[in-house]
Amino acid sequence: MPTGVALRDVREQLFAAAERVLLRDGPQALTSRAVTDEAGVAKGVLHRHFADFDQFLTELVLDRIQRLLLSEPMLLSAVGTATVAENLTAFLEEIFNSVAVAIVSLITFRDDLRARVRSARGAWGIPLLTEAGAIIREYLSAERDLGRLAPGADVDTLAPMLIGSAHLLYADRGARPPGPDVLERMVAAVLSGVARG
The missing domain is CATH 1.10.10.60 (Homeodomain-like)
Structure with missing residues (x-):
């Protein structure tokens, strides 16, 4: 080298x-x-x-979380444009690319890694998915404030529903990822009771 x-x-x-x-x-x-x-x-x-392989894996995941967080302004800049379902579909497609799914499988495969990343981030849940859910929650709150979601829309429940449902669609490493139409149909179904217009 x-x-x-x-x-x-x-x-x-x-x-x-x-x-x-x-x-x-x-x-x-x-x-x-x-x-x-x-x-x-x-x-x-x-x-x-890196001190050891554990530190390497922890920093890998933290680096990928940081990259995910850089996409938040892009989603928030879409507030009020296109449809809520279209915006969320594009964001979910971006975060559930094959690398993100692989990182999530690594986090769920290694309990010790998950604990170290949670400790470093001071967060609960499954790292990367938790941060993605927080970004979606902010976006949904902004759309609700704009009137594109019903005033009573429970964004704290909708965000993890979207993350969990999308993760299930993408989780099989051996299968082809779902097309945008499948993902958008799922997003529309989750939002069906609260989306307006």
């Missing part, structure tokens, strides 16, 4: 390799050796940048 490579570049190279292993072989195959082999680097490179 060349010297002088920036730490962030090495981290990203290792994170991307971990995602490829997850996508191809699932969470049970994710080991430090699998990651370094996939990245094409010596085994010691990972341990030079």
